[in-house]
Amino acid sequence: MARATSNRQKLITSIIAWAAAIVIFFPILWIIVLSFKAEGDAIRTPLGVLTSSWTLDSYAVVQDRSDYLKHFFNSVIVAVGSTLLGILVAVPAAWSMAFVPSKRTRGILMWMLSTKMLPAVGVLYPIYLLFIQLGILDSRTGLVIVLMLINLPIIVWMLYTYFREIPAEILEAARMDGAGMRAELLYVLTPMAIPGIASTMLLNVILAWNEAFWTLNLTAAKAAPLTAFIASYSSPEGLFYAKLSAASVMAIAPILVMGWFSQKQLVRGLTFGAVK
Amino acid sequence: MMAPAVVLLLGWMLVPLTMTLFFSFKKYLPLRGGDLGWVGFENYVRFVSSSSFWPAVGTTLLIVGGVLVITVLLGIALALLLDQPIWGQGIVRILVIAPFFVMPTVSGLVWKNMFMDPVNGFFAHIWRLFGAEPIQWLSHASMPSLVMIISWQWLPFATLILLTAIQSMDFEQLEAAEMDGARPVGRFWFITLPHLARAITVVILIQTIFLLSIFAEIFVTTAGAFGTKTLTYLIFQRVLESQNVGLGSAGGVYAIILANIVAVFLLRIVGKNLDA
């Protein structure tokens, strides 16, 4: 704000904002707390939970008993793999849309976005069937392909908007300075495009990591990423709060950190540029 | 250079879509005789005349509507709050946004067990602290519970987008309104809210598309029981659980048509922005 607000006013708004933030964040905070408790303590009253002793046991148990690492690596491979593959396909497309636009560019872009709006459940059985036929049901390869395809429109869209921001005058300057196609690409365009590509990848890894329709329906024991692994806790036996908390914390921690860095990209990528 | 992306997306769209359409006109029970021939529009008629159809429509509308109302209203309030000068703005923002990055299965299970469990859940403890009988959240208040869980996940998205929109507002407009004698409520009503109208529309449309295909949250909490069966979930059950592919496919076609109606509005807004 252009003008100084009184400290009193700032104090009041700060208190309200902090209170709201803590309420919203509380569920995450609470599972972090529970994850450091023994199973017996984790089901006590909130006060009892807080006053009981702290332990790392649950993390160790989750690691040992449930192949946590296997599912974690499935998630990493699926998220990173689908992102890299998507970028590989999308860069040339976004590139030509941004720099060699034609009359059809706009229509193609809009059509691509519209495929993102196709409800997954509408094509569930065909994909399921195709996966069986191709022998890629419950395989990481299959998931990589599907997640790449569902996020491809967002990747193309984001790259397109980033590429379009590269001013034409810079390219003309490079031509005047004697840069040929190769030099222009190598020294001018690529360095300018890299931040946009990196942002796109960041958002896409997050989206792929959290995807929970195809990952639940197309995997079983072998290729299940963390989303499906956590879902297996939905019909548990015995005490499991601490273990579920530990597994959840490990599943969301990496993406939470990445997410905090990707706030801007999130708005850009998920609103298709309709909000700036 | 667009070809790979276009071909992939075209294949991704057309192949399963054609198959869904194909199955929707067949009596197809993979586990009970397989392909039993063409049945015309019978599946379409049966899908809408089954006893679960209208409840599912109601559930879907209730979830979409409830979540939209909560996230948009609270989102506006939070966005206005976060736009004020407060201490620790960066941290508050991070805390508020965090739930969006929690994978759906984690958030569903955490709410179900650690908070809404009628014996050991956080809420049960609080209720007992005040001498009240703990609520059987997911069985006796299943819809409000689900709406709450999903709202918690989507509130950050609405907040972030509305905050972005507020921050893009021309500050001089507000000062001009102040000079013209508008009080804070008037400034919000006549300047801020109209400025946000477009962002609100975008939030509503995008969330609607995602909310229509909410899956994992229901899958891990109630598995469709206690009146929480949405259209998406109903189709999923028809296709994968009862393996009535023809019937499920007809449902899928309905879902696709429904999503497309929303998508048309969204794409119109996106398209307008693309020209600007």
Next chain:
Amino acid sequence: MKQIQLTQVSKRFGDVEVIPPLDLEIEDGEFVVFVGPSGCGKSTLLRLIAGLEDVTSGAVIINGEDATGIPPARRSLAMVFQSYALYPHMSVRKNIAFPLRMAGLDKAEQNRRVEDAANVLNLTEYLDRRPGQLSGGQRQRVAIGRAIVREPTAFLFDEPLSNLDAALRVGMRLEISELHKRLATTMIYVTHDQVEAMTMADKIVVLQLGVIEQIGSPLELYRNPQNIFVAGFIGSPRMNLLEGSEAAAHNAHTIGIRPEHISISTDKGDWEGVVGVTEHLGSDTFFHVSCPAFANPLTVRAGGDVDLSYGTKIFLTPDKAHLHRFDDKGLRLT
């Protein structure tokens, strides 16, 4: 020697002819300014010379060779863009060295030339910064630096000062003029600001709707505008253009008289009027005078110490020797 020559050059964008066929010659070492209102085709003309746009017809001849089909980089021209078009990811040093790197010069020679240019442009201490860390004026100098290291046949400037604030603009104007004197290289400079044109140019080319209205030295254009457009465009404040019976009395459709060629008297003169708004610049004073004889108020220059209050009745007398006469097509009558 004629260094750059355009013969019957024209440009169409689709169905729109932005530049009808025109001829233009630019001498070696000249500072030529293309001036005109926005949309007059001056930037397009510059881009045709640069090779960033292809001519629709005609030929661009540079140093006696037909350069029409030659790509921009091989025309040995350097250009300074309106947005400066610096490479944001490169340091100032790398920005300036870029054309040299593209030309395949060895590192030592690149460094020598960059240091020289930085010296001339007072950029030495900023060489390792990124463009984002520089002020507008400094970015402008980097863009100029990138142009001069190539030692081109001619420099092209596309409205280079339009993104700077008024004070900086005056400073950069002097710096560019100084650079021209020092390098003695041909410069072609596009602007919509007639003050820049008047102060910097050896030769001004006034354009309107893609057509050259007049070519000449600043003073030639000022003293002998060939038509009403040039008369009105060059000079600040604008020339007073008068129609009606007073013009007819001079056997013209329109007559023009500059503010400094009208004398003021409180008791007698040719035209009677009433003082309106007065603008004191210190050195000069400009009066806006409403005369019943004319539709629009006249602008009149007087000395800095002359003071007449609003509403004062006065008489104006034009200096007949500096009266410009134009016919009904707007062309100058002699």
